Amino acid sequence: MKYWFPTNKKKIKEFHQYFQAYDEDFEYGSQLPECLLRNWSKSKKWFLELFEKNIPDIKACKSAKDNSMTLLQATLDIVETETSKENSPNYGLLLLWASLSNAVPVAFWTLAYVLSHPDIHKAVMEGISSVFGKAGKDKIKVSEDDLEKLLLIKWCVLETIRLKAPGVITRKVVKPVEILNYIIPSGDLLMLSPFWLHRNPKYFPEPELFKPERWKKANLEKHSFLDCFMAFGSGKFQCPGRWFALLEVQMCVILILYKYDCSLLDPLPKQSSLHLVGVPQPEGQCRIEYKQRV
Numbered sequence: 053m054k055y056w057f058p059t060n061k062k063k064i065k066e067f068h069q070y071f072q073a074y075d076e077d078f079e080y081g082s083q084l085p086e087c088l089l090r091n092w093s094k095s096k097k098w099f100l101e102l103f104e105k106n107i108p109d110i111k112a113c114k115s116a117k118d119n120s121m122t123l124l125q126a127t128l129d130i131v132e133t134e135t136s137k138e139n140s141p142n143y144g145l146l147l148l149w150a151s152l153s154n155a156v157p158v159a160f161w162t163l164a165y166v167l168s169h170p171d172i173h174k175a176v177m178e179g180i181s182s183v184f185g186k187a188g189k190d191k192i193k194v195s196e197d198d199l200e201k202l203l204l205i206k207w208c209v210l211e212t213i214r215l216k217a218p219g220v221i222t223r224k225v226v227k228p229v230e231i232l233n234y235i236i237p238s239g240d241l242l243m244l245s246p247f248w249l250h251r252n253p254k255y256f257p258e259p260e261l262f263k264p265e266r267w268k269k270a271n272l273e274k275h276s277f278l279d280c281f282m283a284f285g286s287g288k289f290q291c292p293g294r295w296f297a298l299l300e301v302q303m304c305v306i307l308i309l310y311k312y313d314c315s316l317l318d319p320l321p322k323q324s325s326l327h328l329v330g331v332p333q334p335e336g337q338c339r340i341e342y343k344q345r346v
């Protein structure tokens with residue numbers, strides 16, 4: 053079975069370079085005419101061609117164990133039945149960008165917040181040791197049961213997402229709507245800022261503080277977040293990767309902290325003001341010292 057993701061060094065480098073160019077200008081590229089951003093447009097074309105060429109293989113790839121589908125296969129299925137086959141490469145690229153560009157900075161910020169709060173760091177490490185043992189030498193598998201026992205880590209990820217939520221979510225109005233007695237005409241662009249909403253003390257007391265315990269009140273078992281938590285958007289176009297994102301960031305944090313004793317060498321960095329769409333990146337360096345746990 054052919055596997056579409058590049059495996060040799062040269063191809064991986066090429067993939068990385070195009071992804072960097074695409075990610076760097078995504079903010080502007082997704083809003084401005086493509087002719088104004090030649091590099092962005094070139095990288096987008098490269099990815100669309102890559103998806104176009106590989107979609108038959110991606111769809112044909114079968115799980116070795118059972119009949120389960122990958123997230124990408126399920127997404128392509130929906131896109132093709134609900135819209136048209138022509139949209140598949142675009143949706144594939146959207147999935148690739150949305151998954152990497154948000155979850156990776158969330159993993160970074162979660163680690164940075166945990167490490168910069170000694171009491172929380174201590175409690176997280178006690179949790180990890182109680183589930184997986186004290187030394188970080190063995191290879192571990194993280195099961196759903198383990199994650200349930202490590203609820204504090206889930207709260208840390210959610211609290212990080214609250215504080216580092218996307219700056220804006222935009223929607224073009226397609227037909228006039230009435231909101232709070234105002235008529236919004238079609239063609240207007242509506243903007244909502246999860247970042248600022250999450251800093252409203254009415255909904256999140258002491259909003260600037262990293263307080264994972266505020267998530268105790270959320271009914272996560274019933275898949276609901278705290279009121280006015282909007283990092284994943286809402287309604288029909290809400291992020292379809294939200295539960296997957298939580299899962300992968302929790303696992304990443306657990307695996308790193310199980311294996312290594314980590315400490316921050318730099319203060320928690322500011323966030324870059326260049327990113328409004330998606331999770332903000334750190335501005336400047338933030339070095340982490342790590343050594344294997346024994």
Ligand code: HEM
Nearest residue numbers: 147150151154155158283284285286289290291292293297
């Ligand atoms: C913590 C990490 C993440 C955050 C904060 C986030 C946030 C968002 C937001 C705000 C939107 C726009 C929602 C709207 O327009 O109403 C979105 C859309 C989307 N996200 Fe995520 N996301 C994250 C991770 C992921 C992951 C891991 C995946 C895939 C595995 C993913 C896939 C998508 C896709 C495909 C869309 C477009 C949905 C559509 O337009 O129909 N996201 N995400």
